[in-house]
Amino acid sequence: MPTLTARDLLFGEVRFPAVWLRDNCHCRDCRDPGTGQKLFGITDLAEEVVVATVSESADEVTLEFQPDGHRSVFPREWLLANAPDPSAATDHRSETAKQLWAAADLTEGLPQAVWRDYVADPRCRAACLEAVLRLGFVLLHGVPGEPGMVLRVADTFGYVRETNYGRLFDVQAKPNPNNLAFTGLTITPHTDNPYRDPVPTLQLLHCLSNAADGGETGLVDGFHAAALLRAEDAAAFQVLTRTPVPFAFRDNEAELRTCSPIIELDPTGLIRGVRFSNRHVQPLRLPYDEVTRFYAAYRAFAARAYAPNLQLNFKLAPGDCVVFDNTRILHARTAFSSVGERHLQGCYADLDSLASTLAVLGREVNT
Numbered sequence: 001m002p003t004l005t006a007r008d009l010l011f012g013e014v015r016f017p018a019v020w021l022r023d024n025c026h027c028r029d030c031r032d033p034g035t036g037q038k039l040f041g042i043t044d045l046a047e048e049v050v051v052a053t054v055s056e057s058a059d060e061v062t063l064e065f066q067p068d069g070h071r072s073v074f075p076r077e078w079l080l081a082n083a084p085d086p087s088a089a090t091d092h093r094s095e096t097a098k099q100l101w102a103a104a105d106l107t108e109g110l111p112q113a114v115w116r117d118y119v120a121d122p123r124c125r126a127a128c129l130e131a132v133l134r135l136g137f138v139l140l141h142g143v144p145g146e147p148g149m150v151l152r153v154a155d156t157f158g159y160v161r162e163t164n165y166g167r168l169f170d171v172q173a174k175p176n177p178n179n180l181a182f183t184g185l186t187i188t189p190h191t192d193n194p195y196r197d198p199v200p201t202l203q204l205l206h207c208l209s210n211a212a213d214g215g216e217t218g219l220v221d222g223f224h225a226a227a228l229l230r231a232e233d234a235a236a237f238q239v240l241t242r243t244p245v246p247f248a249f250r251d252n253e254a255e256l257r258t259c260s261p262i263i264e265l266d267p268t269g270l271i272r273g274v275r276f277s278n279r280h281v282q283p284l285r286l287p288y289d290e291v292t293r294f295y296a297a298y299r300a301f302a303a304r305a306y307a308p309n310l311q312l313n314f315k316l317a318p319g320d321c322v323v324f325d326n327t328r329i330l331h332a333r334t335a336f337s338s339v340g341e342r343h344l345q346g347c348y349a350d351l352d353s354l355a356s357t358l359a360v361l362g363r364e365v366n367t
């Protein structure tokens with residue numbers, strides 16, 4: 001039985017503030033019926049909104065507000081579905097929406113699919129995109145080995161993020177490289193492009209050939225590494241969430257810089273992103289004590305991120321395309337020989353569009 005308490009609505013155990021209810025009115029004067037978007041700004045409401053009367057039917061609660069005399073009808077189901085829940089994930093990037101993993105957790109089943117099924121079957125596509133949000137990556141097999149195909153893969157869930165490297169980039173050993181990625185050297189686990197703001201939130205790598213010795217790909221759940229640090233060395237974790245680290249990249253055509261902590265938190269204090277690539281860290285210009293504390297914490301995080309039990313290793317075969325969350329998954333590569341060709345093509349894209357595509361697919365798949 002809904003009642004009034006201090007001029008708010010008491011509905012079951014839940015007290016809904018009058019101003020919250022007034023702001024969420026769904027009537028045609030308050031919301032455009034076509035888009036569902038609000039037609040007023042917050043200062044269009046009275047400063048002191050109260051619920052003056054409440055009445056109910058089997059499935060609706062009707063309120064009258066003062067001082068504007070506005071009437072609002074709320075379905076009971078809507079009130080229940082929108083009741084306060086501090087543990088509800090704030091968005092798809094929230095730590096609470098993730099399943100953290102170490103390599104052994106995935107030996108039973110990698111998130112993977114065959115390209116043909118991915119294209120033909122919306123359920124398969126939804127499962128793959130859901131895996132990117134929950135586990136941080138998906139592996140597609142049998143993607144046609146044509147140059148440029150990586151862009152088509154990105155098109156299935158979002159939009160290519162063009163950068164100074166172009167719409168796509170070729171990862172192969174080349175003379176006079178502008179980036180260590182384009183050599184045969186070992187690359188330790190890292191996230192890409194930490195010097196960008198905003199950072200590309202997704203990366204795709206499509207294997208065209210991988211006949212060289214070595215050249216294995218490693219993936220590490222950076223959220224897991226950060227959560228381990230939080231559990232084992234809370235002070236170090238705090239340091240990495242609070243120290244602004246300068247990152248930069250420069251070549252003949254570009255000079256990119258930004259400053260960001262290694263571990264990004266959301267407003268509730270949970271992990272929202274990691275940015276980790278020592279190749280691009282610039283001199284910290286902070287007081288002595290802060291710098292020494294930072295380096296100790298940075299090493300402590302790296303030790304966890306580099307722990308062999310966290311790292312999932314596999315060798316990409318021609319036709320494989322891995323799609324991963326670049327705000328979470330660190331990727332690595334073992335050294336490869338100059339004998340035998342190794343050629344990957346990569347591109348960047350963004351998680352928000354992937355999440356949107358999944359939500360729209362969910363409308364079809366779940367009905």
Ligand SMILES: [Zn+2]
Nearest residue numbers: 025027029030
């Ligand atoms: Zn209204």
